[in-house]
Amino acid sequence: MNNTIKILLAEDEPSLGQIVKESLETRNFEVFHVENGEEAYKIYKEEQPAILVLDVMMPKKDGFTLAKEIREENSTIPIIFLTAKSQTKDVLEGFSHGGNDYLKKPFSMEELIVRIHSLLNRVEKIKDVEKIKIGNYTFNYKKQTLELDNISNLLTHREAELLYNLWQQKNEVLDRTFILKKLWGNDDFFNARSMDVFISKLRKKLKKDENIQIVNIRGFGYKLMC
Incomplete structure (x- = not known):
């Protein structure tokens, strides 16, 4: 049985995207790396990943817009934003579009992995809560x-x-x-x-x-x- 967890990584910096992809793949993740928001949405629909790691500033469709569209059809999938921005208004905008967490660039891979596991564990614990x-x-x-x-x-x-x-x-x-x-x-x-x-x-x-x-x-x- 395949126990790998699918991650959609949308990052328009090829070198950074490749580093993150390779690091995650050594931790039992199956990573789909794309470099723009439109391709990210297409892969999201095709592969149904367990978690999304989205760069905020991307060509064709930015991370906030992409997250908002995905949230309209999936209210529980975890979303982590990767961003060079750290002003309160920027972070709040990310949360308002459905983000669960954010990491400011540059970041350590260990921190990203810890946050991914934390969000996945939180989703796993969500049961069919009565009203x-x-x-x-x-x-x-x-x-x-x-x-x-x-x-x-x-x-x-x-x-x-x-x-x-x-x-x-x-x-x-x-x-x-x-x-x-x-x-x-x-x-x-x-x-x-x-x-x-x-x-x-x-x-x-x-x-x-x-x-x-x-x-x-x-x-x-x-x-x-x-």
Whole structure:
């Protein structure tokens, strides 16, 4: 039985793409390397990889656009962006288009491999979660939707992950450092600012039920009260 895991690698720098491909292939991955977004989408449809590693700046179709298109038909496939950009707005744009993680160039292969395994393990653990009641809202973790009064809103992957973890600890404090390391990879200031933005977005999406609050417990983390 073939136990290799398929990875779609979209990287327009041939030398870097070849290095990453060869390194991953020594770790039991089957790597499909392409150099533009249009070819990446074609290979995605043909090969149905388990995870995507996408350069942001690519010819014909950039990584953000490609991820957005794929997210419209697949809400769970892990997506890692490779980018030379590291400004908060750039990273948030990546997450808003369905990215799960990002690596700033230059990066180490070991770090990329750790992040790939982390995302694959997270997907493996996702079961058919029943619809979750949060106040008057119905949260479908697997489909990444939040429904109220028969109106369904689609959450980004990061929003769904954050809300699910808040719900698991509802009415208790969700440790800030723990969730930053779990979802963002580390708890540095840059990622902490990113998480604060996502908390604000969730508050807005839950505001129609006055009995729901996401409270900031200064110095410790957040608490979902419902």
